Each structure stands twice: as structure tokens, then as C-alpha cells.
Amino acid sequence: MCRVKTLIVTALCMAPCLAMGQNSSSADGFPSKPVHVIVPFPPGGGVDIVVRAVAAELDKKWGQRVVVENKPGAASLIGADVVARAPADGYTLLATINQTITSNRFLFKNIPYDPEKSFAPVSLMTRSDQILLANANMPVSSLKELVTKASSAKSPFAYGSFGNGSQPHLLYELLKVEKKLDLTHVPYKGVVPALTALAGGEIQLGLGSANVAGALIKAGKIKPIAVAGEKRSEVYPDVPTTTEEGFPGLQASVWYALFAPAGTPAPIVDKISTDVADILKAPAFTEKHLTPRGLDLVAGGPEELAAEIQKDVKLTEAMVRAAGVKPE
Template identity: 55%
Template sequence: MKFISAVTAAVLAVASITTHAQQPAAGHYPARPITIIVPFAPGGGIDVLVRAMAPKLTERWKQPIVVENKAGAGSNIGTSQVARAPADGYTLLATVNQTMVGNRFLYKNLPYDPDKSFEPVTMMVKADQLIVANSKLPANTLKEVVALAHKEPGKLNYGSFGNGSQPHLLFSVINDREKTDLTHIPYNGITPNLTALAAGDVQLGAASAGVIAPLVQSGKIKPIAVAGDARAPQYPNVSTTTEQGFPYAKVSIWYGLFAPAGTPPEIVKEIRAAVHDVLSDPKFVEQQVTARGLNVVAGDGRQLREAIAKESEVTAAMIKAAGVVAE
């Protein structure tokens, strides 16, 4: 009986150790390198921000932060990889609202559930998009674009990052509300879209202030409206769509951080605290956030989940207006 009791005690001890290893306590986190998956090609806004944050997080945690780009299928490849990862805080997802909001309407068989596959950690930063035009377009405001579209029906077009992307939905709503017929030209990503805009292959588009800055400085494109309620600090003379009489024409982009569903709350809390600590550094914010036309949000998981739900309702209406059908 004593032998059996000893064996049983040993088995229970091993089970206890195994369970502890599967669910590490926040006090021991992280104990090894952390991988942050960015489901887009290198060089995009969120990729740049996360790579700038990585050394700061390494300094806090004394563990390497590995940033991996897993682009493809509208961000679905990298995102689904994180959804399948162990819920231990060592594989995280850094992505934009398109992944959690727009994609649910664009794909019939989404390889992850935007509402159930992840634990929202924090919305890091946010920015209203700007409506931009090729510099040669004889219109300097959205109001003038609409007037030109009515005067020359069928002659103006706009580029987007693809069907169902924010520029596509934005201009579709403008077409619907203003009875214009701006033609949609989809591109495979923001870089070819803006390249076409700068070359004059398309006349209109939408992107964040930080992304368009080089092309604006080169004189190839010009901002004509901020698609939101507040003017962009980089372009104080560019009025908002609300000021111009188009209060419905609003789109913004945010960068969020997510962990696989089931990640222990104490680990999620530690990740959030570390990210917020980086985003509270004035020098970092000035160089990596404000300079790129973004604003710090640093919210909690509940705020991010609520933002996704609210934005999904608005996007559903825009998808309907655009006539986009899930693939």
C-alpha cells in the first residue's frame, strides 16, 4: 500500500509540473523568445511600428522578440497561424482592423473566428485615413471631386487595396450617397495602389498620413480631405469630410495586438502593460507614432472587442452599398 501511494504521489507530482508548464504564471513570463506575427508584407505601417517596439519589449522582458511577416490571402494566412498557436503568450498577432472587421464579410470560409479565436490585448494606435488625389486632378477638395464627377460622368476612377478594402468601401458609399460613378480599380496591396495614383493611372485613393507623406512631399499626390472628424496635424489646412459636408465619409485604421483565445489573463495583462509602457515613452511616441500620422490609444481588451463589434456593424452597411460578395 505504501508502494502504491508513493507511485501515485509521483504521478500527481509529474502531472502538476506538466500542467504548470502548459499554463505558465505571469511571474515567470516570458521564459523564452516571443514571436509576433504580422500578417502583411514587410515595410507596412504596422510592421514598422512593431519592429520599433521589439527592442523596447526585449529590454523589459530580457527575452528576444521575433517579428515574422506571414503575408497572403488578405492577412488570413498569418492570422490563422496565430489562431492555431498554443495559448501561452509566446505567439502573438499584430494586425489592423481589416483582419478582424472587413475579412468577416469578404470570405465565406474564414480560417479563424474574429470574435472567438483571439484574446484582444490592446488597440495600440489609430488614425483617420486621408482621401488623396493625383496632383494633376483639377480638384482640391472632396466637394470639388464630386462636382467634377457630375460634370464628367464615368471619367474619374479610384484605386484601392483590393475588393472590400477601406478605400473601396469609402468611395462606394460616396458613389451611393452623391449619385456619382467613380470607377473602382483594385490593386494587390497599398504599395501598387499608391504607385498607380502617383503615376496618374488612377485619380483618387485613401491612405494614412504617414504612408502618403513621401508622395505628398514629392508633389505627385495631394490630400484633399481627412475622412474623419479631426484634421491631421501633418496637414492642418486640409479640412475633414465632415467640414466639407460629407459626415458619413469616414474611415480609420488601427493597429491591434492579439493573443490566441485561452491565453491566461495574467499573461495577457503583462503583455498589455509592457506595450502600454512603450507607448507611454514620449520620445518613442514622437518618433514612431506621431511622426507617422498615428495617435496612441493604448486601450484594454474590452475596449478593443467593443470597437470591433461597433465597426463591424458600420462595415456591414458599407459592404452592402459596395455590392461586395464574399468569396
């Protein structure tokens, strides 16, 4: 009887250790099947371009297909919800920008996912200041000139955003309130459609990173009028910042990040994060896919991404309140 009790006690004591050992090795063999990365925006946008390049390298590194799928619409709510509802096993990931996690919470009364609890931060890949853009035929070359022209315009200037609550929406609404301008908001289903409309003259103003706007700027169809940050862009060093122009409150940076469904085992999250960081930090990758697009390499892990989210939430909340934007 004593021997039986001893065996039971020993087994109970060993159980947590065995469980811990199992958990710590749960990334062994991952991935054993294709991994799907959901981009909640149309193809061709900044995060889509970068994550496809990362996915191509992960294909080689893992020996498994990494499939990038675009599920745009509803200011990224549709695609994000797909990932939030996916099994927490690392085989479905979300590649997105700030908006999905930081600003949507302030702009929509009903969100299908919880921005605080539905996702596990995986990787803060890149960061870049946004650029205020104008159609090439607009008679303005700076933010100050834009404010002057908009103040006396007979009809309102239209600006495009990539959805309600996106950075263009918040930034131009803040400018509209602060300077008492008449601006019209025209939402699109992503940054690419918005910039296409800007280049075609459907709208007069927009916002985008050097990454996605570069080709249209080079083609002479749109032009940069200000960098929404505190330092000038290395890609467009002659374009002044909003701070230089006297608008220090107009700040907007975009980051590209990877998330997994909440509850994904930490070892799997760490493996994905480490492998993605190794790819991003490779000089050849950075020089080919990041630097030409004006993207700053971060390659941060889960903790850095979580900290960035908390900082961004505070800044976004302040901008939403200042602009007087109400949730819909």
C-alpha cells in the same frame, strides 16, 4: 481509514487553489524564447512600422528576440489564419488593423478564422483618421471637386484599395453609390503597393493615414483632398474633413492592434498588454514614432480593444449595407 478520507478531502479542496495559483503565476518567466509577431500586410505599411518599433523595445525589456514577420495576401486572411492556428501560449501574436477583425467578416463568405472566437484582444495601440488621396496630377483639390469631375468624366476614375473589404473599398463604393459615380476598384496586396500605384499614376484615387502617405505627400507625388473624420488632422490642418465637405457618412479611421490566439492565458495577455502600453506611453517613443505619423496614442488594454471592435463592427456593417457590397 478516517485519516485517509481526511487527507483525500483536504487534497481535493486544495486542488482548485493550487490550480488558481499556478494560473495566476503562468506569466512568470515569460517569454523564455523568441516571440513572433505576424503582420498580414507587406513591409513598410503603417502597422508594420509601428509594431517594429515596439518590437525593438520589447527586445530590450524582455531580453528575448521579438521577430516581426510579414505574411501578406488575401486581404490579411493569410497572416491572420497563421496566428489563429498557432499555439495559445503568447509566442505568436498578430499585429493588424480593423479590416482583419471587423470588415472581412462582411466581405468574404469563407474566412479561415472566426473573427469573434479565434483571437484574444491584447492591445489597442493607436488610432488615426484616414485621408482621401489623389494623384498629384489630378485636377481636384477637394472632395466636392472630385465628385464634380467624376460625374462628368469620359472614363471612370480608378481607386486603389489594400484588398477586398478594406476601408478604401468600402468608402469609395459608398461614395460611388451615393453620388452615382463611375469608379473602378483596383485591389492591391497592401497599403504600400496601393499608394505606390497612386503616386505612379496607375490609379487616380486612394486612401491612407498620414503615417504611410506622409512621405509621398511631402514629395509632391500625391495630395490629400479630405480627412475621413470629424476633426482635421494635426499634420494637415488645411485639409477639410468629409463632414465639412458635406459627406458626414464617409468616415474611416484605422487602428493598430495586437492579438494573441484564443485561449492564451490571461496573465500572459495582461503582461504583453502592460509592457506594450508602457512602451507606447513613453514620451520619447510617442514623439518619435507616433506623433510625426499622425497617429493618436491609445495604449488600451484587452477590454478597450474588445469594446472598440464591437463599435467598429456596427459601423462597418452599416457602411457595407449602404454601399451594397456583397460577400464573395
